[in-house]
Amino acid sequence: MPASLVLSGPPGVGKTSVGWRVFDRCTDLDVKPAFADLDLLGAAWPAPDDDPHQSRLKATNLAAVWSNYRRAGSRSLIIAGVVENLLERRQLEDATGGPVMICRLDAPDTELAQRIHGRARETGTGLAQLVARAAELSAQLIAEDVSDHSINTAARTIDDIADEVLTRWQADALS
Structure with missing residues (x-):
């Protein structure tokens, strides 16, 4: 599969869990996968005022990590992270080549x-802020798709979701 797969969505939707399951399935298929979580690649403080969600840092770190993964033999990349707009999509395309x-x-939102x-x-006010951010981001990602x-993913198992993701990724790779 030549294209990289990005699992995007609001907090709590299952990006990382589904990403790991897709990774596992790809190892079984001998696809030579690698996995990256953008939240971890952008975990630095403080964030610059003009990039509050660290999308530039995430993309820069992803480029380095993907280069290392490829040197180690990986041929496909599974990425978990929020992609809010076209600029962030382009940053990921540049990072993955x-x-x-x-x-x-x-x-x-309730789920x-x-x-x-x-x-x-998360705890305390951070928990309430994240729940509010999840609802806000969910609406934004649909509006600015x-x-x-x-x-x-509502009321579905991780296995079921991973199967659908993998089927769509494989179909896109063939088209």
Whole structure:
């Protein structure tokens, strides 16, 4: 599969969990995958005023990581992270050296809030802010859609979602 796969969506939608499952499936298919989480590649503080979500840093770090993965033998890249606009899509295409297929994962705001509360990573005001951001971002990603596909994750298993993502990625690679 020549294009990189990006799993985008709001917090709590399952980007990382689905990404790992797709990665596992790709190892079984001998696709020689690599996996990168943009949140981790942009985990630096403070963020510049003109790039509050660190999209430039994430793309710069992704380019370096992907280069290292390719030298180690990987041939396909699975990326978990939010892609809010066309600029961020282009940054990822530049970082990976080619086209990306963006699959936006969606879920109702109530389910996003439940998942965020259930993972117990955030607390206090940070938790409330993340739940609010998830709802805001969910609406924004639909309104300013830069994805190639969208998949509703509500009341579905990770295996089921990963299967659909992989099917769509394979179909896009063949077209």
